[in-house]
Amino acid sequence: MIVSALSPFFLAAWEKATGIELETSLLSLMGFRLDGILTAAALPLMLTMVLFLGPLIQLSLDCHWDLFDGMKIIFDPHFWALCMTDMRWLRNQVIAPLTEELVFRACMLPMLIPCMGLQPAIFTCPLFFGIAHFHHIIEQLRFRQGTLISIFLSAAFQFSYTAVFGAYTAFIFIRTGHLIGPVLCHSFCNYVGFPAVCSALDHPRRTTVLLFYFLGVLLFLLLLNPMMEPTLYGKDLPVCHLLSHRSSDSTGLCS
Template sequence: MAEEGGGLTGRLEAAGGGLCWLSVLSCLLLACSYVGSLYVWRSDLPRDHPAVIKRRFTSVLIVSGLSPLFVCCWREFTAVRTAAPLFSLLGIRLEGFIPAIVLPLLLTMVLFLGPLMQLAMDCPWSLMDGIGVALDPCFWTLCFSDMRWLRNQVVAPLTEELVFRACMLPMLVPCAGPLTAIFTCPLFFGVAHFHHVIELLRFRQATLSGILLSAVFQFSYTAVFGAYTAFIFIRTGHLIGPVLCHSFCNYMGFPAISSALEHPRRLIILSSYLLGVVLFFLLLFPLTDPSFYGFPTPVCSLASSSSSLCSS
């Protein structure tokens, strides 16, 4: 828990609105640094070109590697201290590591039960074929040599969760509390994805109205997703769960409900969609019970008062 319990609460109350302003400004600066790092390279090539992706890997990995320094500086200016070391606050710890790998990913797969069912029905491979491919080293060699796959499945999930969840939530929780932080943190994440609009306009890949509509949809989707991974981070106190869920969601994409409605076996698929959503909400709190991951989670020790989100 927080150092000497009431000591943290007293300091936070004394800091008042100054703590909140400093927390928000720190998060905003961190978000701008992350997005800005994508544009330090001048290029006339589109974002999916391998050369552009490699350059952006360099800059974004540097910013992400330095992002814990923002938390260190924030702690120095606010004098917020906890018994948990910095890496534990960022969700990098061994306690509860195995459940943090399995349970959040399982919960996310339950939510995607409908799309997974549709994928299984339409897949030409048998189960054994799929297992054989997954165990084939050549398959993974091809994946890791594909810059777009590496970006979508590894680099983006790891760096975005580190910056927008692991570094921002410890700065927001002492000011706003766990619940408000869950819904505040994704706003930085959603706004950060607006930079895609610049490239769509630059290369004229759609009409202006289409680009703006896409931006609004993407902001909404990423904000909801960001709230979900923020919830997982606070409940589990681990970075690995949000990273794996992010990678899985990037692979699955937004559920293709329109194609499900037109599918020959749509009754089974739509039933799976509904069952997945129901099971997801039933399992949301049980599978993220902090007792599985080491109670209380380090980020919860920063809260100025107790919260149901931080309890079993």
């Protein structure tokens, strides 16, 4: 958390060292702004839930609670009090999403965009994000949580998954100009986890579950551009001003 908290100061130092004149405040560039914040919080999360429609339906079919029980727990202050005292829950749902999105989206993307443009930055930034998860190898080796080959295969899979997810949240950050969307999507994905495709294939209601898996992906692709339309998230996208420091670039992601 301390190192993550220092990352905005590195961004500020980079601004001074490069001589780039920002057309907005540093906080606004990092996605901390009020203009369009409600849609920036709701729409990316809704779009991500559409993508995970299959896993959510699968989870609801396997859950013994009905909708009323679930809503009762959500609005129960005691439930949230227990969550806030659970360090693992805080790490996965609050600390990790906030710190990782702060470093790899809010602070790293503004430094990469003037150097390489929007699209290369979207796919380069997640590589750093994926590598940052390699410390899990040390943890698994220390506690002998598998064979050497299985641990490295797991790390390679996690790197691929986090890189793809990082590209997605980078896209959200650029299209909305807000940090809150990537943070909420990150927290949601940490909760749901990677889709259990293998168990879906063996599910007693396999046809229904697989249908919602397919429907979720299809709706996600259809809704991606309309729901990520920059005009929905305020009058201006601060990060796109950085493109003026490049001689030529595609601005399609900003319009």
